[in-house]
Amino acid sequence: MGQPTACGTALTRREPVLVDDIARSDIFRSRQVLEPILAAGSRAVYTYPLLTGDGGVLGVLSFHYRHRCTRTALIHVRDVNTDA
Numbered sequence: 001m002g003q004p005t006a007c008g009t010a011l012t013r014r015e016p017v018l019v020d021d022i023a024r025s026d027i028f029r030s031r032q033v034l035e036p037i038l039a040a041g042s043r044a045v046y047t048y049p050l051l052t053g054d055g056g057v058l059g060v061l062s063f064h065y066r067h068r069c070t071r072t073a074l075i076h077v078r079d080v081n082t083d084a
Helices: 006-013 031-039 071-082
Strands: 017-019 044-051 057-065
Touching: 006 017, 006 044, 006 057
Parallel strands: none
Antiparallel strands: 017 044, 044 057
16 A cells, blocks of 8 residues: 555545644655655645545545644635535
8 A cells, every 4th residue: 555645545534634734744654755745835735535425436635735724724624615
């Protein structure tokens, strides 16, 4: 199995993943995953799996932030994105 990422975790769990500080997250514990994402400028991420009505996978949306975010701010983004 590959290295864990927020996208892979969201798809496996079939639920959104909120990471308020990528540098301290267990999801990004592997240097192979951590170093490139930090080098790209991401410091926080909100990842949302796109699923069919019966739970099949369509894809994933991943919002990356240049600054660490409070968990409250990321939860607000989640709530705005799911209030359809």
